[in-house]
Structure formats: C-alpha cells, structure tokens
Amino acid sequence: MEEKNMAEVLEKAEVLIEALPYIQRFNRKIIVVKYGGSAMIDEELKKHVIQDVTLLKLVGFKPIIVHGGGKEISKWVEKSGMEPVFINGLRKTDEATMEIAEMVLNRVGKSLVTLVEELGVKAISISGKDGGLLKVQKKYSQGKDIGYVGEITEVDPKILYDLLEKDFLPIVCPIGLDEQFDTYNINADDAACAIAKAVQAEKLAFLTDIEGVYKDPQDKNSLISELTVNEAKELLASGNIGGGMLPKLNSCIDAIMNGVSRVHILDGRIAHCLLLEIFTNKGIGTAILGEKETKFYHE
Numbered sequence: 001m002e003e004k005n006m007a008e009v010l011e012k013a014e015v016l017i018e019a020l021p022y023i024q025r026f027n028r029k030i031i032v033v034k035y036g037g038s039a040m041i042d043e044e045l046k047k048h049v050i051q052d053v054t055l056l057k058l059v060g061f062k063p064i065i066v067h068g069g070g071k072e073i074s075k076w077v078e079k080s081g082m083e084p085v086f087i088n089g090l091r092k093t094d095e096a097t098m099e100i101a102e103m104v105l106n107r108v109g110k111s112l113v114t115l116v117e118e119l120g121v122k123a124i125s126i127s128g129k130d131g132g133l134l135k136v137q138k139k140y141s142q143g144k145d146i147g148y149v150g151e152i153t154e155v156d157p158k159i160l161y162d163l164l165e166k167d168f169l170p171i172v173c174p175i176g177l178d179e180q181f182d183t184y185n186i187n188a189d190d191a192a193c194a195i196a197k198a199v200q201a202e203k204l205a206f207l208t209d210i211e212g213v214y215k216d217p218q219d220k221n222s223l224i225s226e227l228t229v230n231e232a233k234e235l236l237a238s239g240n241i242g243g244g245m246l247p248k249l250n251s252c253i254d255a256i257m258n259g260v261s262r263v264h265i266l267d268g269r270i271a272h273c274l275l276l277e278i279f280t281n282k283g284i285g286t287a288i289l290g291e292k293e294t295k296f297y298h299e
C-alpha cells in the first residue's frame with residue numbers, strides 16, 4: 001500500500017479506536033436526545049441525526065428521542081387560518097391550537113419512526129399521554145393565562161423501560177395530561193430534562209441552533225468545551241449568559257443535580273454532531289459534568 005493510503009487508513013482506524021472507551025462506558029446506558037431546531041427542519045440534517053441515534057442504539061446504548069414540532073405547528077396553525085401567538089416565548093395554546101399541535105407532533109413522531117425503521121431499527125413513537133408518562137398542571141406565564149401549556153408535575157417512566165427492554169427506540173413528543181385528563185402542550189426541553197431525570201439517564205444531549213455555551217456571549221470564539229456543574233452555576237450567577245441559553249443552562253444544572261451524569265449542548269446544524277460529541281475525546285459542543293465526574297478529556 002502507498003504510504004499516503006496507509007496513513008489515511010490508520011487515521012480511520014484511530015477514529016474508531018478513540019470511540020472504544022465511550023462505547024464501553026455508555027454500553028446499556030440511557031441517553032436522552034432532545035431533538036429540535038434546524039436539525040428538524042433540514043432534511044439532510046434530519047437524516048444525519050437519525051443515523052447517529054440509530055448507530056448509538058446499534059452499538060448498545062439506549063437512546064430515547066424527545067422531539068418538538070419544529071416550525072410545523074406554526075405552519076399548520078397558519079394553514080388553518082389562525083395566527084400563531086407567542087407570549088414570553090411560549091405558544092398561546094387555545095383548544096384549536098392544541099388540536100393542531102397534537103396532530104402535528106404525533107405525525108412528526110411517526111415520520112421519525114419511519115426514518116429509524118429504514119435503517120433497520122425498531123422504533124415506537126408515543127406522547128407523554130401514553131402509559132401515563134407525563135402528568136402536567138396548567139402553566140401561567142407571568143400570571144397570564146396562555147391556554148393549554150403544561151408544566152410537568154410527574155413522570156412515570158415505566159412505558160420507557162418496557163420499550164427499552166424490548167429493544168425498541170422510544171420517540172416521545174411533549175404532550176401530557178392534567179388531573180382532569182385535559183391535553184396540554186409541554187416545552188420539549190423541559191420534557192427531555194424531566195424524562196432524563198426520571199430514568200436517571202447517563203446523558204442528556206440538546207440539539208440546538210447554537211454551538212454551545214460561550215464564555216462571553218458576544219464573542220463567538222469563546223465556546224466553552226467543558227464545565228463542571230459548579231462552574232455552570234457560577235456562570236449563571238455572573239449573569240454573563242445569552243438570553244436563549246439561560247433556560248437551557250438551568251435545565252442542564254437541574255438534570256445534573258438530579259442524577260444525570262453529563263449534559264451536552266450541541267449544535268444541531270453540524271452534521272453528525274452527536275457522534276462527534278459522544279465518540280471523541282474533545283467533543284464539539286459544551287459538556288456539563290457532575291462534580292463527581294472526572295474530566296476525562298484528553299488533549
């Protein structure tokens with residue numbers, strides 16, 4: 001073999017070898033992936049995400065996808081002759097909007113199932129209604145009634161354990177029932193976080209439209225690769241954090257304080273961001289680690 005080819009081949013082997021300790025460490029472990037943002041809208045990116053999650057499944061991890069509706073809900077609300085209304089970033093959800101949201105989210109779930117099945121893995125899409133997975137109460141936005149928007153009060157993960165045990169890849173959309181059995185829409189980040197806590201996931205990964213957490217939100221060269229949970233708390237307390245990142249970082253801290261080992265904030269616009277984060281030492285986004293976790297990232 002030519003020297004150049006030999007080097008290339010070796011490089012490929014090294015990539016696989018770098019993945020080895022992670023394959024070992026995360027084998028049989030639950031990894032919750034919050035799937036949303038651009039990676040849901042762009043068909044190519046969608047394919048990459050599904051390939052990544054399917055690969056995680058096939059090497060022995062137990063991924064669970066929690067997805068939002070992307071722009072689909074607004075599109076269908078508009079198609080029905082209504083105006084999408086947002087109050088403090090939350091969708092005002094009257095009865096008609098809730099009906100549309102539920103139809104759209106269930107449909108998105110089935111479309112993800114189809115993509116996973118195409119790759120030869122068995123998937124099942126459910127909503128938080130199924131098996132009593134997500135119980136909610138009505139949420140108010142700074143005292144304002146915003147309709148059927150729910151905050152999670154209880155998670156019963158039995159349905160997820162059952163699906164995982166039977167080797168299915170669970171795909172969950174963020175809808176839940178309240179005590180009166182009314183249907184509510186839930187923020188997908190919150191749903192992913194609550195599920196990761198309930199199943200004591202090894203990892204929770206957020207696919208977002210941002211590279212990760214920046215030291216200085218104005219400086220796009222200041223991406224932070226790793227943070228301990230205490231460092232994350234300090235960063236929050238310093239107030240030097242971009243608006244959109246604030247709730248996200250709060251969720252990360254909440255997840256880690258409640259038993260999730262690592263949370264990753266990833267740029268879903270980068271093809272195969274999940275594989276690049278999980279199977280390499282340096283990753284590509286921001287990893288937030290529990291205090292007990294040693295920083296196992298090598299230069």
Ligand SMILES: NC(=[NH2+])NCCC[C@H](N)C(=O)O
Nearest residue numbers: 225277278280282283285287
């Ligand atoms: N953004 C980072 N520094 N990521 C490090 C990732 C390390 C390892 N691959 C993991 O999944 O835990």
